[in-house]
Amino acid sequence: MEHHQLRHRFAELTTAHLADACLRAGAEVRCAPAPLRAVTPGDRLVGRACPARHVGSVDVFLEAFTGAAPGDVLVVDNGGRLDEACVGDLVVLEARAAGLAGIAIWGLHRDTADIRAIGLPVFSLGATPTGPRRLDARPGDALEAATVGEWTVTRADLVFGDDDGVLFLPADRIGELLTLAERIRDTERRQAERVRGGVGLREQVRFDAYLAERRRTPSLTFREHLRRVGGAIEE
Numbered sequence: 674m675e676h677h678q679l680r681h682r683f684a685e686l687t688t689a690h691l692a693d694a695c696l697r698a699g700a701e702v703r704c705a706p707a708p709l710r711a712v713t714p715g716d717r718l719v720g721r722a723c724p725a726r727h728v729g730s731v732d733v734f735l736e737a738f739t740g741a742a743p744g745d746v747l748v749v750d751n752g753g754r755l756d757e758a759c760v761g762d763l764v765v766l767e768a769r770a771a772g773l774a775g776i777a778i779w780g781l782h783r784d785t786a787d788i789r790a791i792g793l794p795v796f797s798l799g800a801t802p803t804g805p806r807r808l809d810a811r812p813g814d815a816l817e818a819a820t821v822g823e824w825t826v827t828r829a830d831l832v833f834g835d836d837d838g839v840l841f842l843p844a845d846r847i848g849e850l851l852t853l854a855e856r857i858r859d860t861e862r863r864q865a866e867r868v869r870g871g872v873g874l875r876e877q878v879r880f881d882a883y884l885a886e887r888r889r890t891p892s893l894t895f896r897e898h899l900r901r902v903g904g905a906i907e908e
Contacts, residue, residue: 674847676720676744676774679831682851683719686858688833688840694853700846705839706753706822708798709777712785716794718834720746720774721844722826724819727751727759727780729808733815734764740816743772746832750819751780753798757805758783762791769793777832777839779821796834878902 688704695702711718723745725737737747747768751759760776762784768776775794782788782797783804818827826832826841833840842850868874875881883898 674844676742679719679744679847680774682855683717683833686851686854688835688837690854690858691833691840691842691850693857694850695842697853697857698846698850700843700850703824703841704822705777705779705796705824705841707838709779709796709821709839710798711834711836712782712795712797712800713789714836716775716796716834718746718775718777718794718796718832718839720744720832722746722748722819722828722830722832722841723773724748724750724816724826724828726812726815726819727805728811728815729805731764733811734760735767737816738767738771738773741771741773744774745772746774747776748819748821748826748832749776749778749780750821751778752820753822754780755798755801757781757803757807758801759805760795760797761804762787765791765793765795775832775834777821777834779819794834796839 692702692704723737723741725733725747727733727749749760758781760778760782765776765788769791778797781799781801782795783800783802785800788795818825824841829844830841831844831847833842864874864877867877878899879902883895887893
């Protein structure tokens with residue numbers, strides 16, 4: 674799927690919709706750990722992953738930009754370190770000049786005020802004034818994969834970010850997952866409108882019927898019941 678199509682379809686969705694779509698489709702839900710947040714609240718991120726493993730020097734980012742396509746998202750693996758910043762304003766400026774859609778950092782950034790002024794979406798674990806004070810050996814696969822929390826991210830993945838956090842989805846299933854997410858969004862919007870109109874959520878999802886059926890069939894889950902009645906709350 675082309676980048677402009679991804680941006681257009683994600684514009685009316687959230688990462689929560691996409692995470693629920695993964696559950697509905699039986700796909701692994703790969704969320705970055707909760708502390709990974711936008712430097713500027715309200716920023717949104719979408720694009721193909723462009724991984725880079727940081728070992729103390731920005732040259733790995735410059736090389737990643739050389740091989741990146743417009744709309745890619747730089748995914749920086751700095752091991753979740755909290756003792757140094759690995760991305761500053763110059764790297765963000767260069768990313769924007771290279772046509773990238775944003776940056777997700779499994780680590781810290783610095784130059785917060787300048788990054789916000791640049792306007793390119795950046796997600797990180799937070800900020801610290803100091804940059805790297807080390808230079809480690811660079812692995813041969815530094816531009817092939819990045820680790821974020823428990824997940825390994827490659828160019829076969831897409832990155833989505835908003836105020837709820839960052840999510841990684843397989844590019845080869847994105848059409849299916851976006852369609853499911855849109856259906857879930859539409860169902861939730863209809864439910865919300867009915868609640869505002871005086872029809873409570875319990876009434877809409879026939880919660881009394883669920884409780885009665887669960888007494889007869891203790892193994893029945895609420896998710897199974899929701900699928901039967903066409904509701905969408907948990908996924």
